[in-house]
Amino acid sequence: MRSVHPAIIIGSYGWDADRLPRDEFQLRISELNRLMDERGWKAMLIHGDARDHGLLAYFTNFIPRLRWAMALVPRHGEPRLLISMSSRDMPAMKPMTWIADVRTGWDWAGGFDQWLAGLADEGDVGLGTIGFDVISADLFRAVERSLGNRFHLDDATPLLPRERRLRPRELSLTRDAALAVEGAAAAILRTWRAGGGNEAAALAGEREARAKAAQDVRTLTSLDRGLSVSPFQGRLAERVDPLLAYVAVQDSGFWGELFVSASVRPNPLRERAEAGLAAALAAMVPGALARDIFARATGAMAPYPLHPVLSASIGRRIGVSLDEGGVLQSASDARLEPGSVYALHVGGIDPAQGGAIVSAMVALTPRGAEILCRSPSDQSG
Amino acid sequence: MVSGEGRLAATARYLEERGLDALVAFNNGQNSFLESNAVFVLSGVRPIGESAVLVDRTGTASLIVTPAWDEARAAAQSRTQTAIGADDLPAALGHTLKAHRVDSSKLVTVGLGTLGLALVRRIEAALGGTPPAQDDFTRNLARVRAPEELEAARKATWIAERGYERMLEFVRPGMREFELAAELYCCMKELGAEDNFLLVSASQHNLAVRAAGRRMLDAGDIILSEITPCYRGQYAQICRTTVIGEPGAALAEKYALLQDAMRRGQEAALPGARVRDVCKTIDDCFRAAGYGDFCKPPFMRVRGHGLGVTSDRPGDLTADSDTMLEEGMVFVMHPNQYLPETGYMMCGEPVVITPGGAEALSQRMATLDAVPA
Secondary structure, rough: OOOOOOOOOOOOOOOOOOOOOOHHHHHHHHHHHHHHHHHOOEEEEEEEOOOOOOHHHHHHHOOOOEEHHHHHEEEEOEEEEEEEOHHHHHHHHHHHOOOOEEEEEEOOHHHHHHHHOOOOOOOEEEEEEEEEOOOHHHHHHHHHHHHHEEEEEEEEEEOOOOOOOOOOHHHHOOOOOOOOHHHHHHHHHHHHOOOOOHHHHHHHHHHHHHHHHOOOOEEEEEOOOOOOOOOOOOOOOOOOOOOOEEEEEEEEEEEEEEEEOOOOEEEEEEHHHHHHHHHHHHHOOOOEEHHHHHHHHHHHHHOOOOHHHHHOOEEEEEOOOOOOOOOOOOOOOOEEEOEEEEEEEEEEEEEEEEEEEEEEEEEEEOOOEEEHHHEEOOOOO | OOOHHHHHHHHHHHHHHHOOOOEEEEEEEOOOOOOHHHHHHOOOOOOOOOOEEEEEEEOOOEEEEEHHHHHHHHHHEEEEEEEEEEEOHHHHHHHHHHOOOHHHHHEEOOOOHHHHHHHHHHHHHHOOOOOOOOHHHHHHHOOOOOOOHOOOOOOHHHHHHHHHHHHHHHHHHEHHHHHHHHHHHHHHHHHHOOEEEEEEEOOOOOOOOOOOOEEEEEOEEEEEEEEOEEOOOEEOOOEEEEEEEEHHHHHHHHHHHHHHHHHHHHOOOOOEHHHHHHHHHHHHHHHOOOOOHHOOOOOOOOOEEEOOOEEEOOOOOOOOOEEEEEOOOOEEEEEOEEOOEEEOOOOEEEEEEEEEEEOOOOOOOOOEEEEOO
């Protein structure tokens, strides 16, 4: 789910070499080395910004708190990370990455041009790019000016694996994120059940996660009986039944997300959403077709239509970004692979009852599906 | 001073005078507290994703927001005549250009270059080329806050001050920086802050302020806080310095330098004054005390800056800025400074330019505060 992007990502975050050691990044960078060898590229440029940084984080562990960052990874030699912050801020940025050469991106001549000169060669030099689909046009122009006619860029993003099997250490971090979001979701339900307003409940969930060192927290809340969701509006005292809230928590680089639905009255719509989620979970096995899972979930939801905020999907992969692809839609012909983690969201709307969505996060392992977390049960609903 | 609604009319006049059909302003969905958000300036909506506002020469305006499901919120808040939710911004923009009967050879853009490259290429295809950019148009249009925006900036400042009061009550040695930041952030959100550029960090000898980490607070620490809540699109920033335990006489004496620089900077910031002259006034306070060599990076960055998301004017307060201050401009003035004896210290207030100088929006000016060790 998308939410209003904050001015800065304020949570605590650093490279935990104990849990993601240097060899993890050597394995990841070997993907790039293979591509550089195959394509004859001398280096890769990996761009990410505060909002879209999944691949940058995957290869560098660095997540820009604001603006952008770019990793310059040569086939031979040490990588460099340019960050769009002042040189004074660099000491605070260095602990967020395994890359030793961290520099301000504001000194373009010293940071980028000088590095580029080190690649100088006879003739046309090829460079692979990652994440350049979201690079700002202004920054791209600066890159183009520096490249001149000595270098050319090739988009490497489509050549990267569409899906990666999580290694045990990555799955372990994902479990932590799932636990963090489950705690936040429980706090939301608890606060609402205690009589709190819908936004006050969402804030309680956010507080729970932030107090436990969450790196980032996003919430959306409904103030129209679950028919839609909105970013924070400052209407904390407003209590609306049913409750529909969304919370996402990033912890040590990995995301977890859940919807929370509750009502003080019996809620047949929520029951159908639960049935839809259960049907989807039962079908989440390696090799399953994405469209079949979608059909099972929406079939069990009948007669209610899928909730519009789900954008005609019941889930996708989740990891270092909230959207890792693999969307589960009516026409998705992809098969589920072991080693992936999916966020599932199933729910609908009804003019009389409002809206309800329930969620789960599932890891697909060779032994089957492991439910990492799910929406808190609304006992009194 | 142009009101929010007046900005659409002013845009229409601009187009009429230049024989243009339309202006299309874009935003990339990122909310920099240092920059103008052209979509917010024209529509009053802070979008979730990439978005655009089209204003034609009659003053009729359409807002396009992504994702599609955000349409109802956008429609309720927008001052444009229509608000459209879409998952495909270029396609929706193409339809909107047709609906407004715009000749795409007669339009200008604001902020297109801030969008992602793939999206820009699709938008340019929809527009049939790359229209001329007028990227400074909206930040200049909104360089003086409208009355309702100034009111919101005052409320944001009030929230910042309550947040800092909460910090003085809450902070104690043994607490980790992130725990303090979490409490401050949530406390200010409870008071209505929809966003917050919040930096809180501590050291026995600070080099700069940074985002909160896992460092445990200790007696003798100097806590730096840059508290920047956003209320209804208006960021306001206060900069504070807090000691855990009794501050020494040297620290108090040096902090007084920052306070003096702040007072003198406020007096110098008269309508018509140049930013560089205000900075010189501030720097002179440090020069007189023998710290002239420290009036440059990395010992300080700027003496203040504009505040988004309406307009970032007057920009960074630097010694080479020729920008002229105007009555009603709102920005933060902060003579934050590294001194070798004390480390980095912070002192700053959001101000509005008045005929008498820069009036602080805060009720209590920064002092060197102390909390029990």
